Amino acid sequence: MIWLNIAVSVARSPEYIGSEPTQRSTWFSLMAYCAEQENGGVIRDCRFWKDRRWQQTAAVTLEEVNESCDLFWFDGADLHVAFYPVNRQLQVEAGRAGGIKGGRPPKNPSEKPFPEPLQKPSPKPEDKIREEMEEKRECGDTHARGGLDPLVSKIKSLRNAWKAPAILTSKELPIFEANRSVFECFTDDDWDVQREYLAARLPDGHPGWQPRSLIQYLDNPSDVMGHAQGWKAKQRPQAGQAKPAPIQSQQDRSDLEEFLKGGGFLKSKSA
Numbered sequence: 001m002i003w004l005n006i007a008v009s010v011a012r013s014p015e016y017i018g019s020e021p022t023q024r025s026t027w028f029s030l031m032a033y034c035a036e037q038e039n040g041g042v043i044r045d046c047r048f049w050k051d052r053r054w055q056q057t058a059a060v061t062l063e064e065v066n067e068s069c070d071l072f073w074f075d076g077a078d079l080h081v082a083f084y085p086v087n088r089q090l091q092v093e094a095g096r097a098g099g100i101k102g103g104r105p106p107k108n109p110s111e112k113p114f115p116e117p118l119q120k121p122s123p124k125p126e127d128k129i130r131e132e133m134e135e136k137r138e139c140g141d142t143h144a145r146g147g148l149d150p151l152v153s154k155i156k157s158l159r160n161a162w163k164a165p166a167i168l169t170s171k172e173l174p175i176f177e178a179n180r181s182v183f184e185c186f187t188d189d190d191w192d193v194q195r196e197y198l199a200a201r202l203p204d205g206h207p208g209w210q211p212r213s214l215i216q217y218l219d220n221p222s223d224v225m226g227h228a229q230g231w232k233a234k235q236r237p238q239a240g241q242a243k244p245a246p247i248q249s250q251q252d253r254s255d256l257e258e259f260l261k262g263g264g265f266l267k268s269k270s271a
Contacts, residue, residue, distance in 0.1 A: 001035045005088045015070035015082055026064040027071035030081045033058040038093070041084025047077040048174065066171050074170055151183045152176070155217070158195050162214045175218040182221045190225060197228035 034041050051062035072081050156163050168176055202208050208227045211217040
């Protein structure tokens with residue numbers, strides 16, 4: 001199709017109003033690409049496209065597409081775009097097919113004037129929510145059987161705010177898989193250092209960096225590990241630096257104060 005036919009009611013729908021402006025513009029760009037491709041509002045096998053391909057293909061970025069919302073979302077490896085005019089696409093395809101035949105009516109009365117859609121229509125928002133709940137329930141059952149990835153458990157244990165849910169979201173999972181080799185190199189001591197570092201309160205002006213969200217950590221595990229090691233090294237006393245001996249008695253304290261005032265040598269206890 002060379003144009004889009006979108007009802008005004010779409011712009012007044014809860015899905016559109018409840019989305020951020022960036023998500024709306026991303027949705028429109030995806031809609032335009034789907035109309036050009038006549039794919040029924042479903043971009044197949046695009047889950048692991050790189051950022052450059054998204055920009056060159058649909059004029060959106062990978063980060064924007066990963067912000068799933070009620071206007072567009074991933075179902076497995078496919079991206080679904082809401083409110084795509086599937087019926088209008090069928091009319092265009094039928095008109096194109098009729099033009100090829102010279103506009104003649106079908107010879108067989110039972111022949112359908114419109115071809116079967118190649119892509120299934122986008123699921124309704126309530127169907128999407130139901131599927132996500134079922135997916136989370138299945139993941140929860142897997143965790144109860146001990147089938148959860150142990151690396152995910154270690155990552156979730158770094159901060160209390162990250163512990164629930166026990167599984168990674170569809171947005172977090174591909175980032176984790178991309179950096180899995182880094183996480184696999186961490187030793188038990190490395191996990192302990194990171195846990196202490198993320199729980200510490202860094203003073204103002206400290207060069208360290210603590211990720212605010214789980215996605216930031218999943219995307220930069222090496223950076224966080226480096227900052228944690230640097231922070232831990234500063235917590236240990238430097239080599240050769242002995243702690244001052246504690247003052248054992250009130251007499252020792254008095255002698256020290258007198259010596260610091262320049263009043264003479266320290267008095268001997270035997271005196």
